[in-house]
Amino acid sequence: xxxxxxxxxxxxxxxxxxxxxxxxxxxxxxxxxxxxxxxxxxxxxxxxxxxxxxxxxxxxxxxxxxxxxxxxxxxxxxxxxxxxxxxxxxxxxxxxxxxxxxxxxxxxxxxxxxxxxxxxxxxxxxxxxxxxxxxxxxxxxxxxxxxxxxxxxxxxxxxxxxxxxxxxxxxxxxxxxxxxxxxxxxxxxxxxxxxxxxxxxxxxxxxxxxxxxxxxxxxxxxxxxxxxxxxxxxxxxxxxxxxxxxxxxxxxxxxxxxxxxxxxxxxxxxxxxxxxxxxxxxxxxxxxxxxxxxxxxxxxxxxxxxxxxxxxxxxxxxxxxxxxxxxxxxxxxxxxxxxxxxxxxxxxxxxxxxxxxxxxxxxxxxxxxxxxxxxxxxxxxxxxxxxxxxxxxxxxxxxxxxxxxxxxxxxx
Amino acid sequence: xxxxxxxxxxxxxxxxxxxxxxxxxxxxxxxxxxxxxxxxxxxxxxxxxxxxxxxxxxxxxxxxxxxxxxxxxxxxxxxxxxxxxxxxxxxxxxxxxxxxxxxxxxxxxxxxxxxxxxxxxxxxxxxxxxxxx
Ligand SMILES: Cc1ncc(COP(=O)(O)O)c(C=O)c1O
Numbered sequence: 400x401x402x403x404x405x406x407x408x409x410x411x412x413x414x415x416x417x418x419x420x421x422x423x424x425x426x427x428x429x430x431x432x433x434x435x436x437x438x439x440x441x442x443x444x445x446x447x448x449x450x451x452x453x454x455x456x457x458x459x460x461x462x463x464x465x466x467x468x469x470x471x472x473x474x475x476x477x478x479x480x481x482x483x484x485x486x487x488x489x490x491x492x493x494x495x496x497x498x499x500x501x502x503x504x505x506x507x508x509x510x511x512x513x514x515x516x517x518x519x520x521x522x523x524x525x526x527x528x529x530x531x532x533x534x535x536x537x538x539x540x541x542x543x544x545x546x547x548x549x550x551x552x553x554x555x556x557x558x559x560x561x562x563x564x565x566x567x568x569x570x571x572x573x574x575x576x577x578x579x580x581x582x583x584x585x586x587x588x589x590x591x592x593x594x595x596x597x598x599x600x601x602x603x604x605x606x607x608x609x610x611x612x613x614x615x616x617x618x619x620x621x622x623x624x625x626x627x628x629x630x631x632x633x634x635x636x637x638x639x640x641x642x643x644x645x646x647x648x649x650x651x652x653x654x655x656x657x658x659x660x661x662x663x664x665x666x667x668x669x670x671x672x673x674x675x676x677x678x679x680x681x682x683x684x685x686x687x688x689x690x691x692x693x694x695x696x697x698x699x700x701x702x703x704x705x706x707x708x709x710x711x712x713x714x715x716x717x718x719x720x721x722x723x724x725x726x727x728x729x730x731x732x733x734x735x736x737x738x739x740x741x742x743x744x745x746x747x748x749x750x751x752x753x754x755x756x757x758x759x760x761x762x763x764x765x766x767x768x769x770x771x772x773x774x775x776x777x778x779x780x781x782x783x784x785x786x787x788x789x790x791x792x793x794x795x796x797x798x799x800x801x802x803x804x805x806x807x808x809x810x811x
Numbered sequence: 812x813x814x815x816x817x818x819x820x821x822x823x824x825x826x827x828x829x830x831x832x833x834x835x836x837x838x839x840x841x842x843x844x845x846x847x848x849x850x851x852x853x854x855x856x857x858x859x860x861x862x863x864x865x866x867x868x869x870x871x872x873x874x875x876x877x878x879x880x881x882x883x884x885x886x887x888x889x890x891x892x893x894x895x896x897x898x899x900x901x902x903x904x905x906x907x908x909x910x911x912x913x914x915x916x917x918x919x920x921x922x923x924x925x926x927x928x929x930x931x932x933x934x935x936x937x938x939x940x941x942x943x944x
Contacts, residue, residue: 746825748869750847754923755816766847780848780867809816810825810870 409709412701413790415440426760429795434580434608434739434786435764436630439694443634446693447686458685459659459676473685476692477675483695484606484625485616486642493641493648493675494683498607499529501626501641502574504678505603506533508651509624509643510572516542518571521564521600523548523556523586524776525579528769530605534574546570550776554582554731556591565598573602577609581768581782582731583714583739585609592621601647607631611788612710612737614703617642629687633788634694638687641678648674655680698789706789713787714738717796724803730777738787741768744803746810749783755809759802814919815926816870819878824870829880833863840940842932844868849929851876853936857944860886862937869929871920876933878914888941895934902930 413419416438421428456465458473481489495501520534538545549560573595577588595602603624610627617625629638653660653671657680662670671677726745753765764784767774836854843850849868862883864876901908905921920930
């Protein structure tokens with residue numbers, strides 16, 4: 400591992416991200432908000448520009464050269480994504496706009512057909528709104544029940560609560576994050592999948608955060624559904640992924656109707672295309688999808704293991720340094736955690752922290768991080784959050800600590 | 812950055828002069844920022860326009876509420892409505908207004924678009940309270 404780590408020269412990698420040279424309020428940009436959306440390497444920017452300057456047309460339609468080339472480039476990304484998460488087949492990869500749309504797609508199509516009124520969907524207390532609200536909407540529209548699995552004070556799934564929630568055998572779906580965007584906790588998805596399956600439930604994994612930092616293997620985990628967004632994985636916004644096992648996708652009705660998703664259409668009636676096209680109505684995000692392909696190539700070239708090792712070292716460093724700041728408290732202390740660190744300070748409100756850091760060129764996020772109920776569970780209204788990416792350096796964590804020390808002094 | 816976090820703002824956050832729910836009040840207004848979860852309650856006593864606040868939020872919100880309470884003393888509801896309009900104008904444009912006195916300390920917030928709402932939230936709550944006096 401450490402040999403791999405040394406091979407990753409962070410300074411050289413940073414050269415790949417043009418935006419990191421920008422100044423903010425006259426200071427060097429220290430970008431610690433990658434969990435919200437990551438910056439883009441030149442390879443992604445150029446891949447997208449290249450489509451538009453030399454090979455663009457609509458996909459799956461034309462018989463002409465440009466359309467064929469674009470369709471090839473677009474469909475090649477499906478293979479890349481399948482390989483990246485180790486799906487069994489390319490047809491198990493559905494392109495969406497983002498993880499939010501992927502979850503809504505599952506709730507709307509699978510939820511309304513595979514689930515019966517009275518069936519239970521279970522989520523944890525630390526889900527992003529994207530993995531909570533669609534299940535509330537399904538409950539209200541379809542009569543399913545929604546149950547919340549507790550987390551422990553350290554920010555891990557509370558196994559007793561999990562067992563309680565599953566006790567009556569009515570849970571048919573466990574929808575769970577693989578990494579909390581607030582606490583940085585990794586959940587034991589392999590164990591959770593085994594547990595869900597042993598209780599007759601399927602598992603949907605929200606991989607938005609985890610996929611950026613860890614090698615994902617949907618087959619090893621035995622995930623039924625896995626979702627993520629391109630923009631957090633150094634790709635563009637506007638492209639997301641839904642992975643689902645082939646037999647599940649086969650049985651799902653379409654999400655939206657229109658072009659591309661049909662097999663045959665008459666004025667009276669239509670038949671549906673096979674997955675994945677059944678779920679991709681209309682002209683897709685062609686340029687963004689190709690950008691996502693470039694992002695996957697980019698992280699693959701560095702290697703997920705190398706990225707994970709670099710970020711683990713950074714996270715360890717930050718967890719050692721930040722608590723030295725008087726009055727600063729980190730939320731969550733899970734055993735298995737990654738580079739997303741939420742904190743509060745005794746005298747400074749998260750908003751003031753974020754504004755004051757911003758004036759020093761340091762970007763952190765402040766607020767409820769689209770996890771409002773979790774804030775209540777943690778006994779705060781908001782937190783400040785620093786999150787790391789493959790381009791984050793030790794010096795930047797030093798800058799954060801120094802910046803926070805200045806904030807503390809102002810409010811002391 | 813010291814532009815926005817002037818001494819008076821920091822001081823009013825650390826030691827607000829008008830914090831806490833009074834035993835008696837004639838009107839009450841609430842403000843909540845859905846985006847960040849910050850909250851403020853404004854309590855008005857008709858006599859002499861005695862104003863108190865209960866703020867759960869950032870320095871900008873707390874200082875805004877506390878300086879508003881200073882300014883309210885002895886004013887009529889109509890005068891307070893005018894002041895609210897003048898304050899909103901000043902913190903969105905960044906132009907100080909002599910009528911605002913110490914409240915002008917908050918006008919630099921105009922340069923921080925995402926924070927303007929923090930400064931104006933107590934004033935929204937005030938407008939709600941004023942409907943009842
Ligand atoms: C854990 C988690 N789930 C879901 C989402 C939603 O992602 P998107 O807004 O790209 O759909 C996010 C992004 O903030 C996230 O962090």
